Amino acid sequence: MLDKGCIYLVAVNGYLLGYETGVLEFTQETLVDVEIEASYRIGLISNADYRVVIVKGDEPPAGVEKDRLCGLRTILSTITNEQQYTLLASASQIVTWHLSFKFCPRCATSLDAHSNELAKICGSCGHHQYPRISPCIIVLVKKGDRCLLAHGSKFAPGRYSTLAGFIEAGESAENAVVREVKEEVGIAVGNIQYCFSQSWPFPHSFMLGYMADYVEGDITPDGEEILDADWFSADNLPTLPPKFTIARRLIDRFLTEAGHDLVEQSSPFFTTE
Ligand SMILES: [Zn+2]
Numbered sequence: 001m002l003d004k005g006c007i008y009l010v011a012v013n014g015y016l017l018g019y020e021t022g023v024l025e026f027t028q029e030t031l032v033d034v035e036i037e038a039s040y041r042i043g044l045i046s047n048a049d050y051r052v053v054i055v056k057g058d059e060p061p062a063g064v065e066k067d068r069l070c071g072l073r074t075i076l077s078t079i080t081n082e083q084q085y086t087l088l089a090s091a092s093q094i095v096t097w098h099l100s101f102k103f104c105p106r107c108a109t110s111l112d113a114h115s116n117e118l119a120k121i122c123g124s125c126g127h128h129q130y131p132r133i134s135p136c137i138i139v140l141v142k143k144g145d146r147c148l149l150a151h152g153s154k155f156a157p158g159r160y161s162t163l164a165g166f167i168e169a170g171e172s173a174e175n176a177v178v179r180e181v182k183e184e185v186g187i188a189v190g191n192i193q194y195c196f197s198q199s200w201p202f203p204h205s206f207m208l209g210y211m212a213d214y215v216e217g218d219i220t221p222d223g224e225e226i227l228d229a230d231w232f233s234a235d236n237l238p239t240l241p242p243k244f245t246i247a248r249r250l251i252d253r254f255l256t257e258a259g260h261d262l263v264e265q266s267s268p269f270f271t272t273e
Helices: 072-076 082-100 173-185 246-257
Strands: 007-012 036-045 048-055 111-113 120-122 134-143 146-152 163-166 188-200 205-216 226-233
Touching (some): 036 082, 048 082, 072 082, 134 246, 146 173, 146 246, 163 173, 173 188, 205 246
Parallel strands (some): 007 048, 134 205
Antiparallel strands (some): 146 226
16 A cells, blocks of 8 residues: 655544654655555655555554654644645645545445545445535735734634634635624625635635725624634734734735734745745
8 A cells, every 4th residue: 555755644543643843754664564544645745755644543653752742733833835834734634534534425335545536436326525625714804004803712812813714605705704704803894805825724624815904893703703803003913823824924914015024033934925
């Protein structure tokens, strides 16, 4: 099942293996004693053929220091370029998909790996099952030299971010921006401008990033998803999301366009827009 010359990322119990220093990479030789449940090709990165394998059982390969293992957010915080981000986001979402879709949604037969596509196929009814992607909008709302940032119910204390939500069936992304902002904080927005996108592997979102202008209304957090929200200027920013997130890219773009220096500058990331 494993090929010589490929680089393998490994998932155990649904989690990619990595330390605070980054994701762990394996070869066919270093996985020789491991029982593999499935293997998927991710793609070529710097001419290396990357794949992800899902291990049977809950034991990591020999040599892995279990007490050093950490979560995907920590691993993502170590990366320095968009290719590395794509590698980890892809691997994580493929693992989630593999573990979440084992049976045909039409006829409940066990699904098999497709021979030449990143897909599974039902041997009984022929249904193709592709990795699930859930489109979302994420939006930074501007009002003069201030932007709207909100504290979500699942956020760490003091952390604020841009607003986000899933696009509903049949809805355009722009209409989702208007609806989500109205639902979450009670204000109307216009002049909705697309900026950039990011795959977000928690667990399978695809974020479309926008800027929008405030139109009318008073901020009224919904009290469920959003506990607090306010207008922030460059000189009174709260604790922001980490640099690798699309939310932070939107905030940084707002600060740059308003002529302010970026806060907490770190290594360049996502330089290719
Ligand atoms: Zn079927």
